[in-house]
Amino acid sequence: MEIFDGHRALFRPLIAPAVALGNFDGVHLGHRRLLAAAVAAARDLGGDAVVYTFDPHPARVLAPHKAPALLTSRERKLELLAEAGITACVLEPFTEELAAMSPQDFLQRILVEILDVRHVVVGYDFTYGKGRSGSTDDLRAFGADRGIGVDVIDAVTVAGEVVSSTVVRRRVQDGDVAGARRLLGRDFDLDGTVVHGDGRGATIGFPTANLAPTTDLLPALGVYAVRVHLLDEAGDTPAQPVPGVANLGVKPTFGGAREPTLEVHLLDIKSDLYDRRLRVEFVERLRGEQRFDGVEALVAQIGRDVERARAALTQATEARAPS
DSSP states (O other): OEEESSGGGOOSOOSSOEEEESOOTTOOHHHHHHHHHHHHHHHHHTSOEEEEEEESOHHHHHOGGGOOOOSSOHHHHHHHHHHTTOOEEEEEEOOHHHHTSOHHHIIIIIIIIITOOSEEEEETTOOBSGGGOBOHHHHHHHHHHHTOEEEEEOOOEETTEEOOHHHHHHHHHTTOHHHHHHHHTSOEEEEEEEEOOOOHHHHTTOOOEEEEEOSSOOOOSEEEEEEEEEEOTTOOOOSSOEEEEEEEEOOGGGTOOSSOEEEEEESSOOOOOTTOEEEEEEEEEEEOOOOOSSHHHHHHHHHHHHHHHHHHHHHHHHHHSOO
């Protein structure tokens, strides 16, 4: 997938582009429906399947105190967009100047004059232009006047619930990673680099990799069954993830810490992971974080956590296996 840092960075004309517009944080099932429509339109046009999105998230410019913690880093979002079949992504720097554009100017100057769009795909709740005053009805009328195809994708629901980034964030923050998975169509994950910790895990028989995550959003504190991918320098994932159990917390048994840390115990391998990049997929929350009376009680509980993690991961694998 080609990546352009804003429309000024376009170094070639887009070919008969079908353009999906939006923020795409999380690239959840609703986003995937939208992206699939853009890919299908591009195929019919014989052109580029394009995402036009913003960096940073508009809320970080317009209302920083209300800006949401993002589900995906820039790098992870781009990876997921490429997996969905998008061939070019324009990451438009979001500025106050852009926010002040009238809806008509946004459509004419950005979509027509710069992107030369042939087909546009948006979600049912998409708004644009100054004060978010541009509607999907306005977009349809604009497209009809200029011979531009417009698809407005209806809300996607799972078990009667509309899929949205806001709902997914809430699930993750509550520790309901199984619920988040149903809306994302994949496990919630985060990437991080292994850093040096206090080394306590190795002394009690459960060595851990301590991660410095690259994402804004963290799940609720607690213990999780996880799958771990060892990322190479290019960020590609190996075919088989490693099962693990992760603790996200402040270590109350050892006096507590100021900030939560993420520690991952890999179940089936032992290797030096310092400075390696890992991707941690959160499969199931096993319990909340607890304070134990001593190391012996903690070690006994970790042993139970490991067994529960193995069982949860086996069950999850069997549930996803094709019948």
